[in-house]
Amino acid sequence: LLQLTLPGTDLPQRALDLARRTEHPSVLNHSLRTFLYASLHADSMSSESGEVDRELLFVACVLHDVGTADVYNGEQRFEVDGADAAADFLRNEGRPQHEIDSVWEAIALHTSPGIAERLRPLTRLTRLGVLADFGQAERIFPQEQTAIEVMYPRLNVERELGNRVVRQALARPQKAPASSWPGILLAAHKLCPQWERVNAAF
Amino acid sequence: LLQLTLPGTDLPQRALDLARRTEHPSVLNHSLRTFLYASLHADSMSSESGEVDRELLFVACVLHDVGTADVYNGEQRFEVDGADAAADFLRNEGRPQHEIDSVWEAIALHTSPGIAERLRPLTRLTRLGVLADFGQAERIFPQEQTAIEVMYPRLNVERELGNRVVRQALARPQKAPASSWPGILLAAHKLCPQWERVNAAF
Numbered sequence: 001l002l003q004l005t006l007p008g009t010d011l012p013q014r015a016l017d018l019a020r021r022t023e024h025p026s027v028l029n030h031s032l033r034t035f036l037y038a039s040l041h042a043d044s045m046s047s048e049s050g051e052v053d054r055e056l057l058f059v060a061c062v063l064h065d066v067g068t069a070d071v072y073n074g075e076q077r078f079e080v081d082g083a084d085a086a087a088d089f090l091r092n093e094g095r096p097q098h099e100i101d102s103v104w105e106a107i108a109l110h111t112s113p114g115i116a117e118r119l120r121p122l123t124r125l126t127r128l129g130v131l132a133d134f135g136q137a138e139r140i141f142p143q144e145q146t147a148i149e150v151m152y153p154r155l156n157v158e159r160e161l162g163n164r165v166v167r168q169a170l171a172r173p174q175k176a177p178a179s180s181w182p183g184i185l186l187a188a189h190k191l192c193p194q195w196e197r198v199n200a201a202f
Numbered sequence: 203l204l205q206l207t208l209p210g211t212d213l214p215q216r217a218l219d220l221a222r223r224t225e226h227p228s229v230l231n232h233s234l235r236t237f238l239y240a241s242l243h244a245d246s247m248s249s250e251s252g253e254v255d256r257e258l259l260f261v262a263c264v265l266h267d268v269g270t271a272d273v274y275n276g277e278q279r280f281e282v283d284g285a286d287a288a289a290d291f292l293r294n295e296g297r298p299q300h301e302i303d304s305v306w307e308a309i310a311l312h313t314s315p316g317i318a319e320r321l322r323p324l325t326r327l328t329r330l331g332v333l334a335d336f337g338q339a340e341r342i343f344p345q346e347q348t349a350i351e352v353m354y355p356r357l358n359v360e361r362e363l364g365n366r367v368v369r370q371a372l373a374r375p376q377k378a379p380a381s382s383w384p385g386i387l388l389a390a391h392k393l394c395p396q397w398e399r400v401n402a403a404f
Contacts, residue, residue: 077316108317113379114279115310177315179383
């Protein structure tokens with residue numbers, strides 16, 4: 001059976017602690033599923049794309065939506081606020097600049113379709129992990145998905161995540177430029193402000 | 203008075219020839235104005251962000267919309283098809299991989315708001331040049347703008363560029379993911395297919 005084994009040193013544990021302290025449980029679970037899917041992709045692609053650092057992959061995946069946490073809600077789109085928060089975390093951990101830059105890129109670009117998939121393995125795998133958890137990936141078997149969702153239940157993540165991004169954007173419109181994922185979520189919300197189900201643009 | 207001086211070796215001239223052969227005149231002029239604005243930004247920011255390679259800045263700016271040329275219209279969003287075309291050009295010129303990667307990034311991300319501005323100087327300056335030509339930049343004086351637009355007239359670039367991106371996307375919807383610039387242009391077109399002025403999402 002699948003299980004979560006934190007890779008490498010205790011850096012991943014501290015990243016997980018940070019996510020646990022700051023993120024909504026549905027976002028945390030989504031982030032952990034994203035790592036498991038990204039790892040499955042990494043296993044099946046290692047011959048194509050070279051080895052990826054599993055510790056950094058964990059950090060990027062577990063913190064990829066940390067910009068939706070209230071404490072990291074700044075002036076920028078949530079992807080970039082989150083990338084900055086992860087970069088600060090790694091800097092405090094004393095990690096080298098090239099590791100900080102690659103995790104920053106993976107998080108900042110995780111909602112950039114057709115671009116993230118073409119960038120470095122860490123960015124590509126983080127994106128593929130996110131897509132897998134939203135039903136848009138190949139190479140994931142239904143029994144893997146079931147096992148992963150039993151471990152980390154979905155808790156209506158699409159609604160929670162969409163609502164959090166929209167709530168941030170309503171307070172600070174510069175967080176949602178039109179041609180961005182926050183932007184299309186905000187536009188859909190404005191078309192139907194009373195809509196209570198998952199954002200139509202999710 | 204402002205004028206276009208091609209920087210460095212004859213690489214810029216060959217990039218310009220490529221753009222002239224393949225791009226619509228309005229897109230070509232926009233690309234040249236983008237370089238001039240990006241250069242003005244580079245002049246005023248050199249103390250902040252270090253020196254940028256002016257040759258590569260010219261290549262990135264003059265080819266940033268080359269994905270709208272019919273000959274480079276492939277399966278990916280036009281920004282990425284264009285980035286690949288520019289990378290092929292530089293590879294044929296024998297340029298090193300780090301230069302190819304940085305021009306690729308500048309072109310692929312030129313429509314990514316809030317992200318391109320945070321990346322390397324080449325990516326940031328290309329983005330700022332594009333924004334300046336669409337009236338969204340600081341540090342540009344009206345007399346500079348007038349001089350630049352006399353040299354390279356606008357030729358209704360907003361309508362031409364928007365229409366080209368939409369036409370490509372209508373033929374291959376995968377070129378326009380929802381949360382992308384092509385995606386919001388396509389969505390606006392579908393709302394008002396008879397609209398003849400500049401795309402409402404431009």
